Amino acid sequence: MPDRLARLSAEVRAAAGGRRRLAPRGAGRWWTGRTEGATVLECAADAGQLRVEAGDLVATAGAGCRLGDLDRRLRDERVWLALDPPGPADRTLGGALASGGAGPLAALFGPPRDQTLGLSVIGGNGTLARTGGRVVKNVAGFDLAKALVGAHGGFGILVEAHLRLRAVPEADATRAWTGALPDVTEAAARVLGAGALPGAFEVLSPELAAAVVGGGAESWTLLVRALGTAAGVREELEAAGAAVSGTRVDVLPPPGDPWRRWPEAVGALPVILRIGAEPSAWQHAVSFAARHLGAAAVGGAGRVSVTVPRGTVRVALAAAEPGALVRLRLECATRGWPLTLERADPALLSAVGVWGALTPTAERLTRALRATFDPHGVFAVPLLAA
Amino acid sequence: MTSLADVLAGIVGPRWVRTAPAALATYAADGLPTHKRTPALVVFPGSADEVCAVLRALHAAGVPFVARGAGTGLSGGALAESPAVLVTLTRMARVMLVDAPNRRAVVEPGVVNASLSRAAAPFGLHYAPDPSSQSACTIGGNVAENAGGPHCLKYGVTTNHILALEVALSDGERVRLGSAGGDPWGPDLVGLFVGSEGMFGIATEVTVRLVPVPPAVRTLLADFASVRAAGEAVSRIIAEGIVPAALEMMDQSTIQLVEASVYAAGYPTDAAAVLLVEVDGREAGVAAEAARTEALCRAAGARGVRIARTAAEREVLWQGRKKAFGAMGRASADLVVQDAVVPRTALPDVLEAIAAVAERYRVRVSNVFHAGDGNLHPNLSFDARDPDQLARVEAASGEIMRLCVDAGGSITGEHGVGLDKLRYMGMIFGPDDLGLMAAVRRAFDPDARANPGKVIPTAQCREWRPWSAA
Numbered sequence: 001m002p003d004r005l006a007r008l009s010a011e012v013r014a015a016a017g018g019r020r021r022l023a024p025r026g027a028g029r030w031w032t033g034r035t036e037g038a039t040v041l042e043c044a045a046d047a048g049q050l051r052v053e054a055g056d057l058v059a060t061a062g063a064g065c066r067l068g069d070l071d072r073r074l075r076d077e078r079v080w081l082a083l084d085p086p087g088p089a090d091r092t093l094g095g096a097l098a099s100g101g102a103g104p105l106a107a108l109f110g111p112p113r114d115q116t117l118g119l120s121v122i123g124g125n126g127t128l129a130r131t132g133g134r135v136v137k138n139v140a141g142f143d144l145a146k147a148l149v150g151a152h153g154g155f156g157i158l159v160e161a162h163l164r165l166r167a168v169p170e171a172d173a174t175r176a177w178t179g180a181l182p183d184v185t186e187a188a189a190r191v192l193g194a195g196a197l198p199g200a201f202e203v204l205s206p207e208l209a210a211a212v213v214g215g216g217a218e219s220w221t222l223l224v225r226a227l228g229t230a231a232g233v234r235e236e237l238e239a240a241g242a243a244v245s246g247t248r249v250d251v252l253p254p255p256g257d258p259w260r261r262w263p264e265a266v267g268a269l270p271v272i273l274r275i276g277a278e279p280s281a282w283q284h285a286v287s288f289a290a291r292h293l294g295a296a297a298v299g300g301a302g303r304v305s306v307t308v309p310r311g312t313v314r315v316a317l318a319a320a321e322p323g324a325l326v327r328l329r330l331e332c333a334t335r336g337w338p339l340t341l342e343r344a345d346p347a348l349l350s351a352v353g354v355w356g357a358l359t360p361t362a363e364r365l366t367r368a369l370r371a372t373f374d375p376h377g378v379f380a381v382p383l384l385a386a
Numbered sequence: 387m388t389s390l391a392d393v394l395a396g397i398v399g400p401r402w403v404r405t406a407p408a409a410l411a412t413y414a415a416d417g418l419p420t421h422k423r424t425p426a427l428v429v430f431p432g433s434a435d436e437v438c439a440v441l442r443a444l445h446a447a448g449v450p451f452v453a454r455g456a457g458t459g460l461s462g463g464a465l466a467e468s469p470a471v472l473v474t475l476t477r478m479a480r481v482m483l484v485d486a487p488n489r490r491a492v493v494e495p496g497v498v499n500a501s502l503s504r505a506a507a508p509f510g511l512h513y514a515p516d517p518s519s520q521s522a523c524t525i526g527g528n529v530a531e532n533a534g535g536p537h538c539l540k541y542g543v544t545t546n547h548i549l550a551l552e553v554a555l556s557d558g559e560r561v562r563l564g565s566a567g568g569d570p571w572g573p574d575l576v577g578l579f580v581g582s583e584g585m586f587g588i589a590t591e592v593t594v595r596l597v598p599v600p601p602a603v604r605t606l607l608a609d610f611a612s613v614r615a616a617g618e619a620v621s622r623i624i625a626e627g628i629v630p631a632a633l634e635m636m637d638q639s640t641i642q643l644v645e646a647s648v649y650a651a652g653y654p655t656d657a658a659a660v661l662l663v664e665v666d667g668r669e670a671g672v673a674a675e676a677a678r679t680e681a682l683c684r685a686a687g688a689r690g691v692r693i694a695r696t697a698a699e700r701e702v703l704w705q706g707r708k709k710a711f712g713a714m715g716r717a718s719a720d721l722v723v724q725d726a727v728v729p730r731t732a733l734p735d736v737l738e739a740i741a742a743v744a745e746r747y748r749v750r751v752s753n754v755f756h757a758g759d760g761n762l763h764p765n766l767s768f769d770a771r772d773p774d775q776l777a778r779v780e781a782a783s784g785e786i787m788r789l790c791v792d793a794g795g796s797i798t799g800e801h802g803v804g805l806d807k808l809r810y811m812g813m814i815f816g817p818d819d820l821g822l823m824a825a826v827r828r829a830f831d832p833d834a835r836a837n838p839g840k841v842i843p844t845a846q847c848r849e850w851r852p853w854s855a856a
Binding site for chain 2: 123127130131133137144146147150151169189229232239276277309310311338361362371372375
């Protein structure tokens with residue numbers, strides 16, 4: 001085991017033995033504030049070595065690697081990672097995988113779990129374990145990475161990841177349309193119904209659109225991004241344009257590079273939640289959020305971003321009341337939609353839980369899994385409200 | 387005293403419980419000829435309620451069980467040895483819903499893979515993962531094994547297409563995992579369950595993601611004078627940023643066996659290797675990708691590139707590939723379809739090394755594989771009645787696994803570990819890795835009665851270290 005991992009392992013072991021609790025911390029750019037009764041465990045002091053095999057479209061990176069640095073290094077080799085979670089570019093890879101939140105690229109490439117070929121993790125007993133491998137297809141053993149990505153560090157400390165890369169495409173372009181929410185909803189449904197498979201397919205609330213797209217995007221905005229050959233990209237965007245014709249949305253000038261601005265714009269707010277609705281029902285999830293959290297907060301100063309093909313609604317806010325979040329979660333649950341509190345200060349997280357409204361059996365399994373990975377309850381991450 | 391068979395017959399009806407030795411023999415093997423196990427009995431539940439009731443009865447009796455679909459698995463993963471009961475799910479074969487606006491379908495586990503795409507076709511949608519056995523294999527089995535297939539290069543494997551599951555745990559309790567849109571309620575229990583080889587419980591309902599049927603498809607066949615040149619073409623295509631729907635390679639032995647069979651597809655029998663490349667999407671983009679792919683193949687040394695002009699021609703080209711395993715059946719009484727993964731750029735070296743292994747062990751090895759993702763299928767022809775041949779095949783398989791692992795690869799890309807690969811797990815995982823897997827399994831199945839003896843080796847009692855004590 002490398003020295004840096006041996007040190008982490010020893011600290012976790014000591015905490016387990018001493019019945020102390022640890023709050024894992026990466027760059028400190030996502031989860032902020034101090035967790036009461038827990039010692040901060042610095043996990044990002046050493047990013048480890050980055051190994052890129054461009055020909056095999058795989059890379060191995062230490063969890064402390066910053067997303068921006070990783071992106072630059074990969075693009076130098078004409079490859080890229082389809083991982084664009086909200087947050088600043090100096091977030092760590094480990095933090096991004098632990099929080100598990102996807103960005104707009106999930107429309108085509110799937111969430112972070114789908115970019116993760118393998119992981120090394122230090123469990124709550126201080127033991128280093130590996131899962132998966134460094135090849136793009138692999139079914140040897142249980143796919144434990146699926147449980148670890150998105151577990152917010154509550155199952156263990158992610159220390160290294162094998163990542164699936166893509167070759168940089170010949171062309172990458174985006175088109176935008178704007179209008180009132182019902183009109184954008186209809187336009188999005190038509191694009192989806194026309195068999196679109198774009199690289200990103202996102203609806204943004206007015207405040208977010210202004211920050212990401214600029215130039216006249218003052219209402220709800222639909223963005224469609226295509227990647228591939230020049231001919232294929234042109235065709236995909238023309239098809240999207242044809243699908244929305246006849247709806248009451250206005251065409252915006254092609255935006256410059258909204259996708260570079262999206263992560264920072266969404267991640268600028270301290271409370272972020274995600275509702276897993278269906279592609280045909282996301283507008284109802286937006287309505288639920290507005291009803292419980294305030295129309296002004298959600299459609300106004302707040303920032304809403306919807307990954308249409310997955311039905312994922314992300315809401316970023318300046319603040320939220322715990323009771324309102326719980327009520328919103330319960331109403332979403334009546335529709336079968338999970339609500340994940342992706343980001344909040346420790347007090348709000350503790351009150352609401354990252355997860356909630358699970359069925360009793362799903363909750364029992366979740367608690368059993370947590371107790372498996374972290375048998376001594378070392379990691380102070382409020383996954384489920386007490 | 388009431389026997390277990392009587393109890394189960396009370397749940398599913400006497401017609402759906404088999405106990406006669408001749409009937410049990412039918413279920414003693416799957417698609418892998420080197421392993422055989424006979425279950426205590428076979429039960430065929432017809433609904434999720436019956437599955438749960440059966441599992442409750444087995445829980446009360448402390449009896450282990452193994453779930454089985456069509457029995458097309460290639461790792462011995464669905465074999466049950468008495469006292470284990472085989473729970474066969476082929477009666478549960480309804481497509482319950484195709485929800486076109488949300489691009490999803492809800493199916494029972496016994497639905498045959500290809501019939502799901504047929505059910506989705508009227509809506510302009512299809513289910514993308516397409517194992518070679520797709521005309522027979524079931525979605526439940528695909529979920530258990532995280533099955534792949536030729537078109538997974540672009541669209542992803544089974545795990546990328548499962549949104550939600552209803553699962554019967556080993557005590558008969560039912561739980562829903564995931565959501566209709568695919569977002570998890572907590573940890574990604576759907577992702578964890580897919581590929582767990584039936585050791586976490588039985589999926590009784592599966593919600594799958596569907597993708598639009600592409601409006602345009604081009605299928606190309608490129609032939610090469612050397613495997614290395616074909617490998618070079620694969621690298622060039624991938625490096626160009628083209629993501630073909632499928633990128634398959636067959637070596638000369640495979641080509642010759644296919645061409646000598648009823649599945650003959652017009653492959654050039656003097657080629658050292660052929661690449662079958664399919665690009666799909668919208669018309670202009672597909673035309674551009676096909677032209678570029680052809681140019682890249684020629685630049686890498688292709689002797690010729692043929693493009694299917696009609697759907698019928700395309701079908702024939704694919705028939706040769708998808709029925710290659712059947713064609714190999716002509717070469718010998720038995721066939722082991724091996725499965726391993728290597729980094730794509732290592733393919734030529736690994737194939738040369740496999741040829742050397744085949745020569746050393748005097749075994750015919752025919753390679754047909756998913757070149758785009760480095761997923762090899764070396765097929766070993768032999769006669770299982772000859773102990774010497776069987777021993778040579780087993781030894782050659784072990785060496786092939788070792789050289790794939792040494793090249794940075796893995797022991798299985800899509801067939802699973804099952805019984806067959808148990809002995810190789812130690813090549814890629816240490817005692818703590820395996821100990822954690824065993825512990826996670828017990829979070830789902832505390833008594834370890836679901837598909838016992840698979841995935842995690844226990845033969846020497848030292849392959850893995852208990853996680854809690856690690």
